[in-house]
Amino acid sequence: AQSVAQPEDQVNVAEGNPLTVKCTYSVSGNPYLFWYVQYPNRGLQFLLKYITGDNLVKGSYGFEAEFNKSQTSFHLKKPSALVSDSALYFCAVRPRSGGYQKVTFGTGTKLQVIP
Amino acid sequence: SQTIHQWPATLVQPVGSPLSLECTVEGTSNPNLYWYRQAAGRGLQLLFYSVGIGQISSEVPQNLSASRPQDRQFILSSKKLLLSDSGFYLCAWSSRGGNTEAFFGQGTRLTVV
Numbered sequence: 001a002q003s004v005a006q007p008e009d010q011v012n013v014a015e016g017n018p019l020t021v022k023c024t025y026s027v028s029g030n031p032y033l034f035w036y037v038q039y040p041n042r043g044l045q046f047l048l049k050y051i052t053g054d055n056l057v058k059g060s061y062g063f064e065a066e067f068n069k070s071q072t073s074f075h076l077k078k079p080s081a082l083v084s085d086s087a088l089y090f091c092a093v094r095p096r097s098g099g100y101q102k103v104t105f106g107t108g109t110k111l112q113v114i115p
Numbered sequence: 116s117q118t119i120h121q122w123p124a125t126l127v128q129p130v131g132s133p134l135s136l137e138c139t140v141e142g143t144s145n146p147n148l149y150w151y152r153q154a155a156g157r158g159l160q161l162l163f164y165s166v167g168i169g170q171i172s173s174e175v176p177q178n179l180s181a182s183r184p185q186d187r188q189f190i191l192s193s194k195k196l197l198l199s200d201s202g203f204y205l206c207a208w209s210s211r212g213g214n215t216e217a218f219f220g221q222g223t224r225l226t227v228v
Contacts, residue, residue, distance in 0.1 A: 032214045043121075043205055043219030044159075051214045090159070094213050101213050102174075107158040 002027040004093050006106035013081045014114050021076040021109045023091030033074040034092040034103070035065055044090060050074060061085070081113045117142035121206045121220030128227055134179075134193040136223050138206030141187065146208040148189040149217065150181055153203040165189060166211075201227045 003026045013019045025031060032051055036044040048059025055067040065076045074091060091106040121138045128134060140146055150162040161174045163181035171181050178197050182190045189206060206220040 034216055036217075036219075041203075041222065041224065043207075043221050044217075046216040046218065049214070049216055088157075096213060102161065102164075103217065105159045 002031070002093055002095060002102075002104050004091050004104050004106040006089075006091055006109045008109050009107075010110040010112060012112045012114060015083055016080050019078050019081045019085070019111065019113070021089050021091075021111060023074045023076065023106060025072050025074065025091070025093045027093055027095050027104075028097075030069070030096050032094045032096060033065075033067060034094070035059065035063070035074075035076050036090045036092065036105075038088040038090065038108075040087075047076070047089075081111075083113045083115050086111055086113045117208075117218065119206065119208055119218055119220045121223060123223060124221060125224045126226070128196050128225065130198055130227055131195045134191070134196050134200070134225070136191040136204055136206075136225075138189045138191075138220055139187055140189075140208045143208070143210065144186060146187065146210060148183060149207040149209075150189065150191050151205040151207065153205060153222075159205070163191070196227045198227050201225055 005024045034049045035047040037047055038044045047063050048057050050057050050067045058064045063078050065074055067074050088108045088110050090108050092103050094103045095101045118141045148165045151159045153159050163173055165171050165183045168183055179193050204223045207217040209215045209217040
């Protein structure tokens, strides 16, 4: 069975500092990996995804994520945090096998950027 | 461009009343469609998904059902709501293919009283 772990319920970072939101996964084979962001009382918005190739993936709003196969991780990063980045972040994984494969979401990490 | 519409945004319903939440997608064909429930502003629980008209897969047995009467329409229903059905319901779509991301509606906040 596949699973996604976001070990931190909340991450606090000062505005202008780099931020990291952690994600590790467990799935057979090489998965597709995704990050989404959710603002209060809104739906999730897609940020970035890893399919293949370069382990460093760049996405929307200056976010990037690094795929590490040996550590089965896909941490979300940003060099300089903005107050407007404060939101709930979800990591998701989908197996690469043929046919329909279910997406599994992590439990979310609340990012608080302090002015 | 593709858009997803989900309504209503908020809903307060008495216990035992029926429910119908609707979701429609524009600008794409043959999408995969999903209903999720989010409890306490955190984890997402996949309730139903559909890969085509009339094809519904249920992930969690519960008091809810889903239907897909048209290619880009997905409906979440209940005959009799329970208090435990309260939550934030999200509709989403994705293109065929495992490497495609999902696009979410704005959500419906359902409160059963």
